[in-house]
Amino acid sequence: MTKPNTGELDPQDNAASEVRSYAIGFIVSLLLTVGAFAAVLADLPSTWAIICICIAALLQIITHLRNFLHLSFSGGQSREDLLLVLFSVSLLAIMAGGTWYIMSDLGGRMHDGGEAGHAAHAMPDR
Template identity: 45%
Template sequence: MSDETDKRREARSYLIGLGLALALTLPVFALVAWDLAPRMTILWVTAIAAVLQIAAHLRFFLHIRLKGQTREDLHLILFTTLILLLMGGGTIWLLWNLHTRMG
């Protein structure tokens, strides 16, 4: 009985995560596709939705909670954040450098 309850709880968690992911993705796509708002508003909405999307994925798909987690989970989150910042920052730096050289 406990195993069946755990499976239901996990399936419910995935379905909630899927619903949140769709709710955070589809409106942003609509804003961009149909140009429904000014450019800066779209950028801010996209950035906020992206941060919320990350939190939803960590909570509902990876089952990582900040309360009561082990040190290894914290290291995993911090290392992943570092790698993403290095990749994103490096890409932006590289493209900006190419832009200044071409102009």
């Protein structure tokens, strides 16, 4: 990474491409947001609506990282920034995903019956 510190500003066409990057980020985010809300308001089956919301959220987060936080995923980025994001995401996946899995599993076993509970619960119903 060379840094010729010439004291000159970047050319204006660079500015134009940066304005475009924000504009694209805004339009894409807006469309994804509208899509997520529409999925709820339309009478989709709730599983499909939730899948749509998750995909829209993921895409929008990537858009924000690229267009607003200017993290580049294909080189050209200070390596530590990207590594830190990836490390945080993997920590999150372990901690948040693990918490959610354990708690929902526990909830399932304690309240509506897990695998063992199911049989016991199913009996009186039939």
